[in-house]
Amino acid sequence: MSHTRINLRNVTSLLVDSDAYTRGLVAQMLRGFGMEPPALADTGAAAKNFLKHQCPDLCIVEAVLPDMTSADLIRWVRRLKGPIRFVPTIVLTGYTQLRMISAARDGGANIIVKKPTSPKALFDHLVWIARVSRPFIESDKYIGPDRRFRTIDPPDGKFKRDSDDPVPESDGEDAESQESTVSHLPKWVA
Amino acid sequence: MKMVHFPTTRFSELAARAGGVTGTAAVEGALKNLESSRAESDSVIAKAIATIEAIVYAPHVNNCLTEEEMCAILRHADQIVTLAGTFCYDRLDMATRSLCDLTDGLLRAKLFYAAPVVVLVKAVRLMAPGGAEVSQEEADKVFAGLEKVLSHFQFSSLSSVPDCQNAEDTKLDAG
Numbered sequence: 001m002s003h004t005r006i007n008l009r010n011v012t013s014l015l016v017d018s019d020a021y022t023r024g025l026v027a028q029m030l031r032g033f034g035m036e037p038p039a040l041a042d043t044g045a046a047a048k049n050f051l052k053h054q055c056p057d058l059c060i061v062e063a064v065l066p067d068m069t070s071a072d073l074i075r076w077v078r079r080l081k082g083p084i085r086f087v088p089t090i091v092l093t094g095y096t097q098l099r100m101i102s103a104a105r106d107g108g109a110n111i112i113v114k115k116p117t118s119p120k121a122l123f124d125h126l127v128w129i130a131r132v133s134r135p136f137i138e139s140d141k142y143i144g145p146d147r148r149f150r151t152i153d154p155p156d157g158k159f160k161r162d163s164d165d166p167v168p169e170s171d172g173e174d175a176e177s178q179e180s181t182v183s184h185l186p187k188w189v190a
Numbered sequence: 191m192k193m194v195h196f197p198t199t200r201f202s203e204l205a206a207r208a209g210g211v212t213g214t215a216a217v218e219g220a221l222k223n224l225e226s227s228r229a230e231s232d233s234v235i236a237k238a239i240a241t242i243e244a245i246v247y248a249p250h251v252n253n254c255l256t257e258e259e260m261c262a263i264l265r266h267a268d269q270i271v272t273l274a275g276t277f278c279y280d281r282l283d284m285a286t287r288s289l290c291d292l293t294d295g296l297l298r299a300k301l302f303y304a305a306p307v308v309v310l311v312k313a314v315r316l317m318a319p320g321g322a323e324v325s326q327e328e329a330d331k332v333f334a335g336l337e338k339v340l341s342h343f344q345f346s347s348l349s350s351v352p353d354c355q356n357a358e359d360t361k362l363d364a365g
Binding site for chain 1: 191192193194195196197198199200201202205206207208209210211212214217218219220221223227230231234264265268269271272274275276294348349
């Protein structure tokens with residue numbers, strides 16, 4: 001996606017991470033992309049307090065916070081009234097937090113990214129979130145972006161018909177068991 | 191009851207405006223910002239290693255750590271893995287991941303031995319930026335030794351947990 005153009009000016013964000021230094025690194029990446037400096041929170045409670053009064057365009061949350069998990073926080077956000085509940089949310093997971101991934105996905109995260117996150121990976125994910133629209137599911141047990149989605153590149157205008165598309169379609173098996181065919185895009189489907 | 195929405199987020203709307211930056215320019219800008227933090231990162235890594243050393247080298251009853259101490263080691267080691275990966279300290283990254291694998295495995299097995307953790311912490315210190323010059327041959331020997339420690343306990347790598355297959359792996363190309 002090196003030639004992909006995206007306008008992140010005036011995009012506001014909330015960055016929730018208990019580690020001040022890691023928070024600073026991610027904030028520097030976002031500023032490097034041309035985004036506004038993110039609002040920062042070090043706990044889930046601080047993030048909730050912020051989100052009661054502000055509606056950022058993007059949330060980036062560490063998988064485990066001192067007072068709650070990212071899943072708890074995102075579940076709370078998804079149950080708020082108004083457009084805030086649709087806010088795209090990226091969960092960053094540290095090496096020792098890899099067991100939290102399913103929980104974060106089931107909490108309603110859009111994408112889960114392992115730390116350390118390279119600028120390229122983070123940028124690619126932002127492009128992905130911006131360009132690939134996913135239905136938003138609201139049910140008794142789950143509220144959040146559809147966990148079943150085809151993992152193909154964002155539309156580039158090259159292929160107009162399904163028959164032109166070189167990426168194989170689902171073979172009709174349960175979509176929830178499908179794995180990604182594109183290595184650099186999110187591999188999980190719920 | 192199940193409802194399906196098709197929301198257009200403000201993020202998507204803003205990102206689709208004309209102008210903006212290409213991926214190459216955005217990544218270059220971010221790398222430039224990150225590179226300016228390298229020195230500070232080195233000091234954060236040094237501080238985290240010193241904190242872990244203070245924990246493992248303190249006198250312990252029956253040469254065993256407490257659960258809280260092991261959790262603290264994991265927390266600091268996780269930070270080191272993040273920074274080592276971000277700034278491409280590959281050997282430090284490998285040694286610290288091994289420390290995380292061992293500590294996590296011991297915690298899960300309810301074994302609180304300090305001795306194997308000390309071995310891993312020494313390896314982390316050896317691979318830290320600004321530390322001793324280590325040749326590739328010596329580094330290979332150290333990592334083979336760490337592998338033996340892990341295989342003795344039959345602990346698998348944290349990166350092999352099933353959940354891990356579900357996350358985007360972000361191999362770094364930050365120079």
